[in-house]
Amino acid sequence: MKQFGGPVLFLDRRDINTDEIIPAKYLTEVDKAALGPHVLEDLKLEGFEPGGSALRSARVIVTRENFGCGSSREHAPWALEVNDITVVIAESFARIFRQNMFNCGMLAIELPKRDIDTAFALARSGPVECAVDLDRKTLLFTAGGCGPANVAFVLGQFEEALVRAGGWVEFADSRYASG
Amino acid sequence: MGKTITEKIFDAHVKDTPFEGVVVLSLDVVFCHEITTPIAIADLVWREKDRVFDASRIKAVIDHVTPSKDTKSATQAKIMRDWARRHGIRDFFDVGSNGVCHALFPEKGFVRPGYTVIMGDSHTCTYGAFGAFAAGVGTTDLEVGILKGVCAFRRPATMRLDIEGHMPKGVYAKDIILEIIRRLTVSGATNKVMEFRGNVVESMSMDERMTLANMAVEAGATSGLCMPDTVTVDYLWTHIKGEFGDKKKAAETYARWRSDDDAQYESTLAVDVSHLEPLVTVGYKPDQVKKVSEVGDVRIDQVYIGSCTNGRLSDLRVAAAIARGHKLADGVRGIVCPATTDVYRQAMKEGLLEVFMDAGYCVTNPTCGACLGMSNGVLAEKEVCASTTNRNFNGRMGKGGMVHLMSPASAAASGITGRIADPREFL
Numbered sequence: 001m002k003q004f005g006g007p008v009l010f011l012d013r014r015d016i017n018t019d020e021i022i023p024a025k026y027l028t029e030v031d032k033a034a035l036g037p038h039v040l041e042d043l044k045l046e047g048f049e050p051g052g053s054a055l056r057s058a059r060v061i062v063t064r065e066n067f068g069c070g071s072s073r074e075h076a077p078w079a080l081e082v083n084d085i086t087v088v089i090a091e092s093f094a095r096i097f098r099q100n101m102f103n104c105g106m107l108a109i110e111l112p113k114r115d116i117d118t119a120f121a122l123a124r125s126g127p128v129e130c131a132v133d134l135d136r137k138t139l140l141f142t143a144g145g146c147g148p149a150n151v152a153f154v155l156g157q158f159e160e161a162l163v164r165a166g167g168w169v170e171f172a173d174s175r176y177a178s179g
Numbered sequence: 180m181g182k183t184i185t186e187k188i189f190d191a192h193v194k195d196t197p198f199e200g201v202v203v204l205s206l207d208v209v210f211c212h213e214i215t216t217p218i219a220i221a222d223l224v225w226r227e228k229d230r231v232f233d234a235s236r237i238k239a240v241i242d243h244v245t246p247s248k249d250t251k252s253a254t255q256a257k258i259m260r261d262w263a264r265r266h267g268i269r270d271f272f273d274v275g276s277n278g279v280c281h282a283l284f285p286e287k288g289f290v291r292p293g294y295t296v297i298m299g300d301s302h303t304c305t306y307g308a309f310g311a312f313a314a315g316v317g318t319t320d321l322e323v324g325i326l327k328g329v330c331a332f333r334r335p336a337t338m339r340l341d342i343e344g345h346m347p348k349g350v351y352a353k354d355i356i357l358e359i360i361r362r363l364t365v366s367g368a369t370n371k372v373m374e375f376r377g378n379v380v381e382s383m384s385m386d387e388r389m390t391l392a393n394m395a396v397e398a399g400a401t402s403g404l405c406m407p408d409t410v411t412v413d414y415l416w417t418h419i420k421g422e423f424g425d426k427k428k429a430a431e432t433y434a435r436w437r438s439d440d441d442a443q444y445e446s447t448l449a450v451d452v453s454h455l456e457p458l459v460t461v462g463y464k465p466d467q468v469k470k471v472s473e474v475g476d477v478r479i480d481q482v483y484i485g486s487c488t489n490g491r492l493s494d495l496r497v498a499a500a501i502a503r504g505h506k507l508a509d510g511v512r513g514i515v516c517p518a519t520t521d522v523y524r525q526a527m528k529e530g531l532l533e534v535f536m537d538a539g540y541c542v543t544n545p546t547c548g549a550c551l552g553m554s555n556g557v558l559a560e561k562e563v564c565a566s567t568t569n570r571n572f573n574g575r576m577g578k579g580g581m582v583h584l585m586s587p588a589s590a591a592a593s594g595i596t597g598r599i600a601d602p603r604e605f606l
Contacts, residue, residue, distance in 0.1 A: 030218060096317060
């Protein structure tokens with residue numbers, strides 16, 4: 001199972017698409033590591049610096065609605081993964097991106113808007129860390145002297161099984177005879 | 180209680196229900212292209228599981244960057260080629276016979292009513308036009324599909340779209356789907372299936388139905404389905420003749436996949452097309468849609484006619500009818516990309532390519548190329564393209580470029596004036 005938790009990168013915009021997460025011109029790469037430097041390269045967002053220190057240190061992304069819409073490219077979760085970002089927390093996800101995250105054994109956690117707002121509010125007092133407790137299904141957000149904010153999340157049985165198995169290939173391989 | 184087409188297809192394909200709410204479907208076909216498949220192949224090789232569940236149910240094409248533009252794209256193509264050969268995948272389409280997947284595979288008769296289809300491409304929803312459950316997936320789902328012939332889904336709710344009325348002059352399937360996306364927004368159909376119903380859909384050709392279904396994902400939908408009928412049978416006839424003998428029997432057989440009259444829907448949306456006008460996107464999201472007549476003076480640098488949305492023969496006919504006898508405006512580049520080798524050949528026979536070339540267009544080989552800024556028509560910073568494609572995301576056709584999505588008629592009209600233009604002035 002992957003490691004989850006650490007410094008949070010906040011992306012305060014809805015409908016961030018997978019072209020913004022990794023532009024199509026890098027889709028000729030057949031090595032996931034080569035995607036690393038280009039993650040979020042085309043994201044236009046006030047206060048966000050592509051390739052900047054906030055991105056480089058991040059292990060968790062907190063964002064708004066419909067994250068990962070558009071192209072089905074799994075290069076988007078891979079580009080996050082090779083940057084050690086294994087958790088995305090959002091108000092909602094596009095279907096394919098969400099499934100791709102779990103298929104890779106990563107976490108795509110949906111929270112109600114008020115909990116996302118709480119996390120964003122915490123960010124005003126300094127850099128935020130997020131700890132993930134997969135057994136208790138809780139997130140612990142802390143920021144300098146403020147917080148902590150403890151937030152419960154829901155994870156489907158299937159999604160949890162994928163995360164614990166390390167992904168869909170591992171899960172399917174142990175369950176279905178090869179055709 | 181009656182069932183929707185999607186419920187019927189799910190029920191007929193259940194392989195496993197590992198957890199509540201999760202259905203693992205057996206797949207009728209798995210489609211592959213050279214952008215999302217090579218990493219699945221490499222992973223299977225690394226796991227020492229380089230096998231396929233059924234070579235006759237896997238169809239593969241090199242379409243995104245073809246002919247290869249550099250060493251990296253050539254490597255992707257070679258991985259596909261070698262893989263298809265070593266597994267005996269006979270339906271493999273390379274330079275000379277290839278085309279944009281979502282135009283090519285239907286043309287070859289690979290999609291049938293009632294099928295389950297996955298591909299590592301979000302516009303896989305296009306095949307819903309045939310009354311199939313077809314969903315775009317990532318590389319890991321594709322990898323398991325290739326190896327086991329299965330894919331997991333949560334049962335999607337169905338949103339029924341009743342598209343009624345009389346199609347006005349200058350308005351096409353593309354305008355209808357842009358109107359639907361405008362009303363639903365880019366997440367309005369997330370985790371849902373769209374069912375395209377109504378008299379307008381019934382009288383549409385398969386090309387038009389594919390244009391509708393193609394952009395279902397731009398509203399977040401898992402798939403967008405039309406009811407199989409005599410139009411579906413006519414389109415598929417050369418491929419299903421042996422199986423059915425006569426068309427009536429085929430239509431009756433496929434009717435089992437139509438939604439029941441008393442099926443339950445999560446929601447319905449009525450779309451009256453009678454007063455619809457030509458539409459165009461004006462931002463970086465496909466739901467930012469305006470009437471062409473209301474966008475004002477928007478200068479363009481390039482016209483692009485092609486893609487899995489609007490690169491089929493009927494699209495080229497519509498665009499050529501408007502371009503005929505005109506020249507591209509000064510300073511405007513025109514690119515026509517017939518979506519498949521057969522579309523190219525037929526457009527040539529009908530003289531359409533000559534019309535475009537006389538107008539000053541460049542006619543390229545079939546490829547996805549420019550639509551996602553990979554090749555054959557990438558924009559420079561601050562350049563503007565009138566495009567028949569499906570995505571206007573920031574950077575989509577090249578960093579800093581702006582893409583305005585519209586119908587082939589509107590794109591051809593825009594090429595003549597050098598500005599976003601209303602096609603009705605040229606009809």
